[in-house]
Amino acid sequence: METLGQRIVHYRKKAGLLQKDLASKLGISASALNLYEKDKREPNALMIKGLANSLGITGDALLGLKHLDLTISNSDEYKLLKNYRMINEQGKEYIRQSMTMALNTYAARSSDSS
Secondary structure, three states: OOOHHHHHHHHHHHOOOOHHHHHHHHOOOHHHHHHHHOOOOOOOHHHHHHHHHHHOOOHHHHHOOOOOOOOOOOHHHHHHHHHHHHOOHHHHHHHHHHHHHHHHHHHHHHHHOO
C-alpha cells in the first residue's frame, strides 16, 4: 500500500516540481517537505489542502481515498461535464444509457478487428 509520503512524491514529480519549488509554493522549507515525503512527519489538514491545491489534485487523491484520475484534460471535456450537470435526472439517465451503448459498440468493434 502506498503511503502519504509516496503519493506526495508521485504527484510532485507528475507536476514537474522539485522539492524546493513545491516547498516554496507551500511556504515551508524543503527539509520540512522532505519529512512529509519520507513519512517522518504528517501534514495537518491545512497542509493537505495546500499540497493538493499546489499539485492540482484532490485531497482524496492525495490521501489515497480514490484512485480515479478525473482530471479534465481539455475544453471539450469541460463543456460536456458542465452541460451534463445542467440537465435533469431523466436527461442524465439518457446520457448514461447512450454512453453505455456507445462503449459496448466500440468494444465489440475493437474485438472484431483483433
